[in-house]
Amino acid sequence: MNGFHMAYMRVDLRTGESARIPIEAKILERVLGGVGLGSWLLHREAPVGVDPFAPEAPLVFAFSPLVGTGVTTSAKFAVVGKSPLTGGLCDALASSHFAIEGKRLGIDALVFVGECDEPSEWVNGILRPTQNWGRTARETAAALSKEGRVAAIGIAGENRVRYATISAEGRHAGRGGLGAIMGAKRLKAIVVSGDHDTVAAHSEEVERQARRLRDRARGDATAKYSEIGTIGNLLAFDRMGALPTRNFQESHFEGAEALSAERWQSDRKHRRASCADCTIGCEHRYGYKAPGGESKDVRIEYESLFALGPLCGVADPDLVLAAAAKCDALGLDTISAGATLAFAMECGERGELSGGPVFGDDPSEWLSLIATREGLGDFLAEGSRLMAESIGGDALSRAPQVKGLELPGYEPRTLQTMALGLAVGTRGADHNRSGAYEADFSEEANRLHGDARSVALAIESEDRAAVLDALVLCKFVRGAFDDLYDESATLLNAVAGTDADGAEIETIARRIVDLRKAFNIREGWQPEDDTLPARFLTEPIPNGPAKGVTLPRERLDFMIRSYNLGRGWTEVGWLPKEALRRLEVELDLEGLRSSIERSFPEGIIPE
Amino acid sequence: MGRAKAWLPWFGKTMVEHVVGVLQSVVNEVVVVTSADLDLPVLGMDVRIVRDREAERGPLAGLREGFEAASADATFVTGTDAPFLGSAFVEEMFARGGACAPLSDGHVQVLCAVYGPGAAEKAQMLLAAGKSRPRDLLESQGYQAIAAEELVSAPSRAPWEGFNTPEAYLSAIRSVDAKATCVVELLGRAAKQAQKLGAESTREVPVGTLGDLLATWPKKLGLVDEGRVAKRYLASLGGRDLVRDLSIPVGPGERISMIDALAGG
Numbered sequence: 001m002n003g004f005h006m007a008y009m010r011v012d013l014r015t016g017e018s019a020r021i022p023i024e025a026k027i028l029e030r031v032l033g034g035v036g037l038g039s040w041l042l043h044r045e046a047p048v049g050v051d052p053f054a055p056e057a058p059l060v061f062a063f064s065p066l067v068g069t070g071v072t073t074s075a076k077f078a079v080v081g082k083s084p085l086t087g088g089l090c091d092a093l094a095s096s097h098f099a100i101e102g103k104r105l106g107i108d109a110l111v112f113v114g115e116c117d118e119p120s121e122w123v124n125g126i127l128r129p130t131q132n133w134g135r136t137a138r139e140t141a142a143a144l145s146k147e148g149r150v151a152a153i154g155i156a157g158e159n160r161v162r163y164a165t166i167s168a169e170g171r172h173a174g175r176g177g178l179g180a181i182m183g184a185k186r187l188k189a190i191v192v193s194g195d196h197d198t199v200a201a202h203s204e205e206v207e208r209q210a211r212r213l214r215d216r217a218r219g220d221a222t223a224k225y226s227e228i229g230t231i232g233n234l235l236a237f238d239r240m241g242a243l244p245t246r247n248f249q250e251s252h253f254e255g256a257e258a259l260s261a262e263r264w265q266s267d268r269k270h271r272r273a274s275c276a277d278c279t280i281g282c283e284h285r286y287g288y289k290a291p292g293g294e295s296k297d298v299r300i301e302y303e304s305l306f307a308l309g310p311l312c313g314v315a316d317p318d319l320v321l322a323a324a325a326k327c328d329a330l331g332l333d334t335i336s337a338g339a340t341l342a343f344a345m346e347c348g349e350r351g352e353l354s355g356g357p358v359f360g361d362d363p364s365e366w367l368s369l370i371a372t373r374e375g376l377g378d379f380l381a382e383g384s385r386l387m388a389e390s391i392g393g394d395a396l397s398r399a400p401q402v403k404g405l406e407l408p409g410y411e412p413r414t415l416q417t418m419a420l421g422l423a424v425g426t427r428g429a430d431h432n433r434s435g436a437y438e439a440d441f442s443e444e445a446n447r448l449h450g451d452a453r454s455v456a457l458a459i460e461s462e463d464r465a466a467v468l469d470a471l472v473l474c475k476f477v478r479g480a481f482d483d484l485y486d487e488s489a490t491l492l493n494a495v496a497g498t499d500a501d502g503a504e505i506e507t508i509a510r511r512i513v514d515l516r517k518a519f520n521i522r523e524g525w526q527p528e529d530d531t532l533p534a535r536f537l538t539e540p541i542p543n544g545p546a547k548g549v550t551l552p553r554e555r556l557d558f559m560i561r562s563y564n565l566g567r568g569w570t571e572v573g574w575l576p577k578e579a580l581r582r583l584e585v586e587l588d589l590e591g592l593r594s595s596i597e598r599s600f601p602e603g604i605i606p607e
Numbered sequence: 608m609g610r611a612k613a614w615l616p617w618f619g620k621t622m623v624e625h626v627v628g629v630l631q632s633v634v635n636e637v638v639v640v641t642s643a644d645l646d647l648p649v650l651g652m653d654v655r656i657v658r659d660r661e662a663e664r665g666p667l668a669g670l671r672e673g674f675e676a677a678s679a680d681a682t683f684v685t686g687t688d689a690p691f692l693g694s695a696f697v698e699e700m701f702a703r704g705g706a707c708a709p710l711s712d713g714h715v716q717v718l719c720a721v722y723g724p725g726a727a728e729k730a731q732m733l734l735a736a737g738k739s740r741p742r743d744l745l746e747s748q749g750y751q752a753i754a755a756e757e758l759v760s761a762p763s764r765a766p767w768e769g770f771n772t773p774e775a776y777l778s779a780i781r782s783v784d785a786k787a788t789c790v791v792e793l794l795g796r797a798a799k800q801a802q803k804l805g806a807e808s809t810r811e812v813p814v815g816t817l818g819d820l821l822a823t824w825p826k827k828l829g830l831v832d833e834g835r836v837a838k839r840y841l842a843s844l845g846g847r848d849l850v851r852d853l854s855i856p857v858g859p860g861e862r863i864s865m866i867d868a869l870a871g872g
Contacts (some may be wrong), residue, residue: 220839224796224869232795236866239794241846262798262808301870410871431871439842441870443849448644475872540649545846545862548649 001025002031002201002494003065007037008041008109013116013185014055016127029498030586033064035091036470036512037109038080040587043087043519045111047597052084052177053184057117061151061190063103064472065495068198071210072217075099075277077151077168084174085162085336085383086183086404086428088520090176092171092391094151094430095275095467097167099426101149101178104194116186119158123147123191125234130188136329137167138190148193149385156371157183161381163336163406167328170299171275176427177383208467208493214279222280226272228261229284230302234407236262240447241546242388242411246359247342248400248535251411252544255315261303264282264317269297280476288321291364298325304429305337306409311400312345313359323363330371336383338359339406341366343384343399344376352391356380397534402429412536413551414421415440416450420458420559424573426516435461435475448549455562463509470512485509497511511586513567518575518583522595523549527572530560570606577605608773609647609855610848612688615776616858618783619713621648623687632694633701634683665739666717666732670702674727681705684741685791687720688769690779694870695760699841708749709767715752717741773816773856780814780859787814787859791821795826795867800828817842818853820863830865841868 011018040062045058045531047434050423057079066074075100083090103109103126112122119133119537121144132140133384134155141150150168157164157179164179165172173179182188200206202374224232237243238256245253257263261284264270269287274280285297298321308314308323327334341363347353356376357366369377379387384406400407413418421434431437440447446454464484468475471488481487485502492500531537537553564573575583577593584592597605600605613623620628623639627650628688630637632661637656640663641647648655657676659669674682683697700707708720713775718741733743755765770776780787788811793801798808804825812820821842823831829837836842838852843849843864844857857863 021820037670133711222841224867226872227799229865230872232867233870236864236870239792239846239862239864239866240843262794265799266802294747435871438872439866441849441866443841443851446644447849448847451644479869498613544845549646 001028002199002497004028005103005106005108005196007107008103008111009107010045010111010113011122011127013112013114013120013127013187015114018125020107024050024588028108029500030508030511031515032470032492032508033067033081033108034062034071034076034093034176034467034470034472035363036515037064038062038078038091038341039512039515039519040087041109041111042080042082043515043589043592046082049523049524050082052082052087052181055185056113057082057181057194059112059178059181059185061106062107062109063099064470065492066471067103068475069200069206069210069495070277071206071473071491072214072277072279073275073477074472075275076100076472076474078092078177078469078472079166079173081178081181082309082523083178083404084175084180086524088403088525089516090427090429091469092166092175092178093174093472094166094168094171095278095474096149096171097276098149098151098168098192098278101194102192103198104196105192106194108408110190112187115184119186119188121191121449122187122190124193129267132188135333136353138170138243138329141169144189144191150189150191152189153179153182155370156331158188159330159371159373159381159385160184161370162383162386163333163340163375165331165333166470169276172328172333175335175430175432177333179331184327184489195499200495202494205494206491209494211476213491216480217280217477222282222466222476225282225476226280229262229282230390231284231300231305233302234305235262237409239545240306240414241541241544241549242414243310244407244409244411246308246313247311247339247346248407248411249346251344251412251414251541251546253315258315259309259317267318268317271297273299280474284475288318288319290322296325298328300324303409304334304338305555307335310361311338311342311409312361312363314361314363314375319362319364323367326364328368330367332367332371336406337367337370337406338363339400340380340384340387343378343387343553346398347395352393352395383503399533403529404530404554405429410437411541412532413541413549414546416551416555417445417447417448419456419532419536419551419556420454421461421561423532423556423560423562426513426520432475433462433465433469434458434604435478437463439574448546450551450559452562455559455566458563462513462589463506466509466512468596472570499547510567511583514575514579514583517569518580518582518592518596521599522577524599528575530573532556574606608771608776609850609852610844613641613645613647614847615856616845616861617690618859622690622861624648624650626685626687626689626692627654627690627755629694630683630697632684633697634679636677636679638673638676640669664734667739667741667744668734668739670744671727671730674722680724682722684718684720684722686769689719689766691762691764691768691838692719692766693760693762696758696762696766699758703751703753703754706745706748707753708745708750709754709755709758711755711765711767712746714740715745716767718744718751721746721749728846766833773854776856777814777816784859787856789814789820789859789863790863791863791865794863797828797830797865804828814859816853817850817857818862820857821853831837839868840865842869
């Protein structure tokens with residue numbers, strides 16, 4: 001089969017030894033690459049119940065069949081591990097030349113197990129002590145750039161901050177704390193450079209399909225991202241009462257105009273850039289005054305903007321942009337960092353936490369304390385769920401997280417299809433594995449009153465995301481497909497020489513969703529984990545355009561039950577015995593059922 | 608209409624808030640009957656909201672739900688779309704004693720009427736007998752039909768005058784304030800495009816249909832295409848409805864935001 005190297009490299013960091021382990025074609029055909037392959041490898045390599053920080057916990061870097069083909073936006077890699085923030089499966093993607101060079105090692109994935117004796121870096125098969133410990137990821141990459149493409153952690157990762165990122169060329173595999181796993185392994189950086197090209201089965205057809213996708217990915221299909229960028233969401237969300245503000249207490253921010261793309265494009269220095277192998281160019285960099293008065297610029301996305309701005313009650317653009325730059329430098333997930341700060345701010349207002357940040361504070365000072373785990377920063381570095389459990393009382397009802405992962409910038413009460421996506425996501429509260437917000441921002445669903453239609457749309461959205469994340473292609477090209485499954489099959493067949501059709505691609509999507517869920521069940525998932533913090537189910541929106549809007553618990557519960565049944569799971573969300581058996585057989589995951597049986601009283605898995 | 612009548616703006620309030628406010632100035636108890644899946648604005652703790660569980664059985668079934676929830680003997684019933692309902696009129700109707708309804712142009716105004724004691728039980732009996740018209744209930748209660756011209760407190764526009772079309776709603780607004788306006792703002796790509804063309808991105812314009820409002824911007828902006836809001840945009844009405852239908856009316860004081868259709872991501 002073309003497009004794959006049919007093997008992964010397993011690196012034991014205790015010894016530095018690597019082994020090339022073959023992967024059967026039937027497995028790759030059934031999970032593809034990216035998050036599909038990464039999830040499969042996690043099932044195989046992670047001992048049941050492993051502590052994410054234990055040496056035995058694997059950290060997977062998975063490539064995909066399209067990497068190296070030049071197809072627009074395909075230069076992405078997936079990092080997969082057991083999240084120290086959620087205790088479940090976490091997969092995070094980043095775009096960079098690291099993906100291209102990593103695959104050129106002649107493998108489809110890198111799996112790191114064990115723990116280095118001392119801070120180290122892995123450079124093209126050689127494990128060696130690092131001089132870069134204590135440096136930022138960017139500094140580390142600069143120091144190692146002559147030896148290949150670099151993925152590295154920042155100081156937050158070194159200190160096992162539970163929402164630390166892995167950075168490559170300024171892009172981050174950001175969510176779920178995978179950088180902390182790398183830090184726990186004392187692995188500062190991974191450097192890759194290879195010479196195995198991706199040879200397509202039908203190169204002319206690949207070229208034709210790539211050109212077609214590139215052409216269609218121009219104009220309206222992606223223009224929002226190239227012209228305005230994701231920060232264009234902020235003012236639109238504010239107007240719809242969907243902009244999370246002051247730790248989700250409100251959904252409308254009085255300082256929204258000051259933080260808007262509409263304002264910044266006319267009064268700030270602004271330039272655009274692109275990821276590797278991308279023709280969209282969604283990266284928008286804006287100038288700001290750094291604390292010392294120096295003029296700098298930083299890439300800013302909506303998620304960073306909302307989390308470090310309105311969510312923390314900060315309306316000063318310079319403070320928000322400086323905080324985003326600080327997160328980049330320290331290697332912190334901006335969403336979790338901002339949301340954890342915002343939670344601490346509300347706890348402070350309620351007298352549940354003393355000496356902490358207050359709404360409107362400059363986030364940057366706190367970000368440094370978090371990354372170094374100094375003072376109260378050590379507590380904040382644990383993320384909002386662990387903080388809330390420690391604070392006690394009803395703090396958990398206000399902690400902005402699902403399964404431990406902090407919520408992205410979508411107010412669930414006014415985006416109720418997305419509310420379902422956030423509640424059931426295997427990664428936790430997630431806007432990348434579920435793009436259910438798309439239905440909310442359309443005429444298709446009633447965003448203020450979720451119903452059966454919302455459920456169907458949420459499932460479709462997850463399935464589509466699973467395909468894009470397994471191929472891997474950027475979500476921003478999603479609008480360029482008429483039929484994602486059929487066109488993905490055409491692209492895959494041209495690269496791999498397979499003869500898949502759209503229906504098979506859809507089956508793969510569903511399989512990947514099942515596979516991730518199975519991992520979480522294996523690791524202790526319970527039906528009550530699929531919900532939203534009680535705040536969203538009990539408090540109406542207090543002001544702004546969506547004043548009075550509610551998301552009653554019964555409505556969310558109905559949607560969750562319908563979702564589970566729609567997926568072919570039991571009403572409360574267990575994978576039935578038949579689905580587990582199918583995964584076990586199709587993916588050669590012997591022992592999957594028996595490992596899951598421990599989750600059930602008397603070992604009985606529902607039919 | 609393309610929008611829920613209850614949520615249509617009416618000079619600083621929604622229509623349902625306006626009607627509830629009028630009623631609360633006269634009576635102690637207000638019950639709002641609404642469809643099973645329509646959320647309503649916050650109407651206060653003293654307003655009861657009940658759901659029409661059998662909408663398919665016609666309007667009498669909905670009224671029965673309201674009567675069951677109400678504790679008073681006499682109940683004034685009105686629709687949500689009653690912009691000209693006034694407290695003096697409601698008081699006058701109650702003062703007539705017993706069941707009564709205005710008669711206008713030969714029509715009994717059953718949704719601007721007082722229903723007498725035992726209305727819930729009688730409505731149930733009528734429904735069981737296959738009758739679903741509110742008028743059947745009024746007749747069963749021996750109601751008084753009051754000629755419109757006899758009503759001393761009716762304002763220049765009749766209290767039972769509702770609206771079923773965008774034009775009727777806009778006409779009602781203009782009869783109160785001929786200069787009523789709303790605000791339209793362009794966000795995201797639309798704002799950027801307007802800037803390029805030298806057009807402003809926010810305008811206060813007279814109320815009208817969405818199509819009327821968007822027609823005030825240069826065609827070059829491409830806000831409209833093939834008789835609808837162009838695919839690349841969506842109109843957010845008052846932060847609530849997301850629409851592309853140009854015939855939808857926009858009310859006084861409302862803010863319309865033209866957003867990118869690819870919101871999110």
